[in-house]
Amino acid sequence: MSPGPRSRWPDLPGRRSECETLAGLVKAARAGNSAVLVIQGEPGIGKTALLEYLAGAAGGSRILRVAGVESQLELAFSGLHQLCEPLLDGLDRLPAPQADALGTAFGLRAGPPPDRFLIGLAVLTLLxxxxxxxPLLCLVDDAQWLDQASAQTLAFVVRRLATEAVVLVIATRDGEGRRSWTGLPSLTVEGLAEPAADTLLKASFDGPLDDRVRQRILAEAHGNPLALLELPRWLTSTELTFGPEPPWPRTLVSRMRDGFLRRLEQLPAPSRRLLLTAAAEPLGDVALLWRAARQAGFDVNAAGPAEQAGLIELGETVHFRHPLVRSVAYWSADLAERRTAHRALAEATDRELDPDRRAWHRAHAATDPDETVAAELEASADRAMAQGGLAAAAAFLDRAAILTPDPADRAQRQLDAAGAMVHAGAFDDALNLLAVAGHGPLTALQRARTDMLRGQVEFASSRGNEALSLLLTAARRLEPLDRALALDSYGDAMTAALFAGRLASGPGPLEVASAAHGALASADHLRRGDLLLKGVAVLFADGYATAVPLLRKAIRAFGGDELTMEESVRFMWLAAVVASDLWDERAWAVLTSRHLANVRTTGALSALPLALTTCVFVDVFAGELTAAADAVEEIRAVSEAAENTLTLYAAIGLAAFRGHEDQAAPLIADAMRELAARGEGIGVSLAHWARALLCNGLSRYSEALAAAREAAAFPAEIGVSNWGLVELVEAAVRAGERATAVEAFEQLSVMTQASGTDWALGVAARSNAQLHQGEQAEDLYREAIERLGRTNVRTELVRARLLYGEWLRREGRRVEARELLRASHEAATEIGMDAFAERARRELAATGELARKRTVDTSLDLTAQELHIARLAARGLSNPEIGAELFISPRTVEWHLRKVFTKLAISTRTHLTEALQAADLW
Known part of the structure; x- marks a missing residue:
């Protein structure tokens, strides 16, 4: 029987509390629950020792391991591949889309670029x-050096673990961990207290130790176990007798590096060369190391002194005593020695089986610019892109640029690398590379492209005002140099102008439209994005009615043939917003779904939060509030993974539709402050609209009126201003400000008549009905219900029935009113529009009919996720299919369904629909 955790405490003096925490993870896994923990601390503090303790304590568990390696080479998903390698015999048992995505990411299968989130789901299912x-115990050491794609995927997975009996423990250095781990349970490892430190020091020293030296070492080590173990090795006999010369001016880590360097310098030259070669090869491949050793002219005996010195172990893989040893072995060698090691590794690497790693080693072996090697790296970037590895592609292109002899080609590759970094969400890296490129000889075209990329970074990272001027300036510079690129930049500038909206400190949408007009007029051929830009330009220059035909043509184009990554990232959000402004809910849903799918497929994390946010608004208008809530949670996780600070517009909209003031009001207030400070006008308008919607639902019409006025005040903020007008009509009528309502309706009517869709005309009829009396009002309400009933915007239909029912009650037609109010109440309750459901319930009560308030008992205490899973299961979806839709594992679906069955008092799926209907949950 494996020893329990308590029997292992003596192995780790002073770590009782930490070991208890780890033992709790093991206990959770044995009980069938998942757990995650991020262990943080300085180098040498004992993070790896705690992982080893956990591995020893987890008897009966299967252990998977991966360790990040400090290297300039980043291969997408390489760390994840190493962790999952022991489970890949189950790859073919995954659902086919997941198996294909993971197989492509790992280079095991050929296929199109994999969906980044499908990869995450595949790993979740595999675990x-x-x-x-x-139970499965996943240990990730030195996570600060994992490749970005692996770190982001693991962050996605750990936030979706629930009942899988999977424990993931991530060890990372203080201050060097990726933002991917933000918000996860963490344990910070501090230095050992003096009694434990003294015990460890005595155990590490064979002979007598002068008390003065012992006290000095304890003081210098600050409880760092590696320092306590290593400092006595680094001191001379004189220092051990009389104490080290005070003071030691450098940091503890620098002193540990110096100590390892001393030990390296005592080795024979062949051993140092072997350590250097091993340090330059991040895989830890022993066979490759020996092949490289033969290429470099030294044999297996070179490993002996290094192993005897305790610096390296050569077993199935290469294992260094500590990452500091690897770092010292590599960086203490001079440049010529490092190049020799990389050259040997390149010659020992199979060009067919591992061309990317070979190209990387060739690059580091090069003494001069070499176009052949640069071209190989560029080909590696293309392969990385095909596997969804934008960060890896950027690294290859960056290195290719360094080795490019021709200055113009070098600048081009630097800009290509910066563009990949922008799409990968590595904004600081992109700006640094652009700064380097800016010091070189750039053509006018390349300087303009540099401005464009800086604008893209500014927009993707903050959506603030500065992006607009950068992008517009770049577009004007590009116009005489590269018309297509100029139009792309005008498209970016238009998107930035729409975000800046009322808070634009410089040019706004009208100025961008005017500037783009000349470039569009002289273009020989208009691409999809150009058509969209032209339509939006006409919208601002000539008005809504004139622009509608052009805008419709543009969104049809974006709903057609396959899009490139550039088209998806640059134009799909704008196309989706235009569709909503045209009141075309079907095109809005199609374009939004396509935008999300394309962004996921290409792994463009910088664009993902925005694509998901648009999806949330499609869902809330369609009455799919549970799906919207799931997407909001995904936005939070993705924003962390992509290091994106996009304000949670989606959370604001969802809370407003739900009518929960306690949730919505703080979100709206926080957003208003942040967005105003950042110059993001469209967000300010959205917050005002959400406030108006919330207050209309709560029957607080004066407050709704004030907010709706603000939401509708800037027609240039397309989409949101339309929604603001709708709220303004209702709020003004109920607040007794008829003139305001009439004026708002007149503005609304111009657009809805030009649009002519059922959504547009239905909302217009509903708004107009509130301004009339008698038969005319009734005809308009009926028209609204008929038209909206043909659409997917269920929330608009709920409100039309509610308003008609309220009007009938005021007309004294209680029996007819009940039918409309009952339908509105039931639909609002089902959807989760709680404020409007309560408003309908009160109106029903005024007719003499009582309806239950939505309570915990009414929903049988089902959570939102349980209810969503239950509905999907009732529709016939399997557990894997439900898991794929909600980004959770099939086992988690199974766990939720067991809870649902218990709450609904059923035992099989066949009774789900009936039970949900009986509980008013279907």
Missing amino acids: SEGARQQ
Whole structure:
């Protein structure tokens, strides 16, 4: 029987509390629950020792391991591949889309670029299935050096673990961990207290130790276990007798590096060369190391002194005593020695099986610019892009640029690398590379492109005002140099102008439209994006009615053939917003879904939060509030993974539709402050609209009126201003300000008549009905219900029935009113529009009919996620299909369904629909 955690405490003096925490993870896994913990601390503090303790304490568990390696080479998903390698015999048992995505990401299968989130779901399913027979313990050491794609995928997975009996423990250095781990449970490892430090020091020293030296070492080590173990090795016999010369001016880490360097310098030259070669090869491939050693002219005996010195172990893989040893072995060598090691590794690497790693080693072996090697790196970038590895592609292009002899080609590759970094969400890296490129000889075209990329970084990272001027300036510079690129930049500038809206400190949408007009007029051929830009330009220059035909043509184009990544990232959000401004809910949904799918497929994390946000608004207008809530949670996780600070517009809209003031009011207030400070006018308008919607639902019409006025005040903020007009009509009528309502309706009517869709005309009829009496009002209400009933915007239909029912009650037609109010109440309750449901309930009560308030008992205490899963299961979806839709594992779906069955008092799926209907939940 494996020893329990308590029996292992003596192995880690002073770590009782930490070991208890780790033992709790093991206990959770044995009980069938998942757990995650991020262990943080300085180098040498004992993070790896705690992982080893956990591995020893987890008897009966299957252990998977991966360790990040400090290297300039980043291969997408390489760390994830290493972690999942023992489970890949189950790859073919995954759902086919997941298996294909993961296989492509790992280079095991050929295929199109994989969906980044499908990869995450595949890993989640793989771990879940791997934990069916026994708990799974995943240990990630030196996570600060994992490749970006692996870190982001693991961050996605750990936030969706629930009942999989999977424990993931991530060890990372203080201050060097990725933002991917933000918000996860963490444990900060501090230095050992003096009694434990003294015990460890005595155990590490064979002979007698002068008390003065012992006290000095304890003081210098600050409880760092590696320092306590290593400092006595680094001191001379004189220092051990009389104490080290005070003071030691450098940091503890620098002193540990110096100590390891001393030990390296005592080795024979062949051993140092072997350590250097091993340090330059991040895989830890022993066979490759020996092939490279033969290429470099030294044999296996070179490893002996290094192993005897305790600096390296050569077993199935290469294992260094500590990452500091690897770092010292590599960086203490001079440049010529490092190049020799990389050259040997390149010659030992198979050009067919591992061309990317070979190209990387060739690049580091090069003494001069070399176009052949640069071209190989560029080909590696293309392969990385095909596997969804934008960060890896950027690294290859960056290195290719360094080796490019021709200055113009070098600048081009630097700009290509910066563009990949922008799409990967590595904004600081992109700006640094652009600064480097700016010091070189750039053509006018390349300087303009540099401005464009800086604008894209500014817009993707903050959506603030500065992006607009950068992008517009770049577009004007590009116009005489590259018309297509100029139009792309005008498209970016238009998107930035729409975000800046009322708070634009310089040019706004009208100025961008005017500037783009000349470039559009002289273009020989208009691409999809150009058509969209032209339509939006006409919208601002000539008005809504004139622009509608052009805008419709543009959104049809974006709903057609396959799009490139550039088209998806640059134009799809704008196309979706235009569709909503045209009141075309079907095109809005199609374009939004396509935008999300394309962004996920290409791994463009910088664009993902925006694509998901648009999806949330499609869902809330369609009455799919549970799906919207899931997407809001995904936005939070993705924003962390992509290091994106996009304000949670989606959370504001969802809370407003739900009618929960306690949730919505703080979100709206926080957003208003942040967005105003950042110059993001469209967000300010959205917050005002959300406030108006919330207050209309709560029957607080004066407050709704004030907010709706602000939301509708800037027609240039397309989409949101339309929604603001709708709220303004209702609020003004109920607040007794008829003139305001009439004026708002007149503005609304111009657009809805030009649009002519059922959504537009239905909302217009509903708004107009509130301004009339008698038969005319009734005809308009009926028209609104008929038209909106043919659309997917269920929330608009709920409100039309509510308003008609309220009007009938005021007309004294209680029986007819009940039918409309009952339908509105039931639909609003089902959807989760609680404020409007309560408003309908009160109106029903005024007719003499009582309806239940939505309570915990009414919903049988089902959570939002349980209810969503229950509905999907009732529609016939399997557990894997439900998991794929909600980004959770099939086992988590199974766990939720067991809880649903218990709450609904049923035992099989066949009774789900009936039980949900009986509980008014279907």
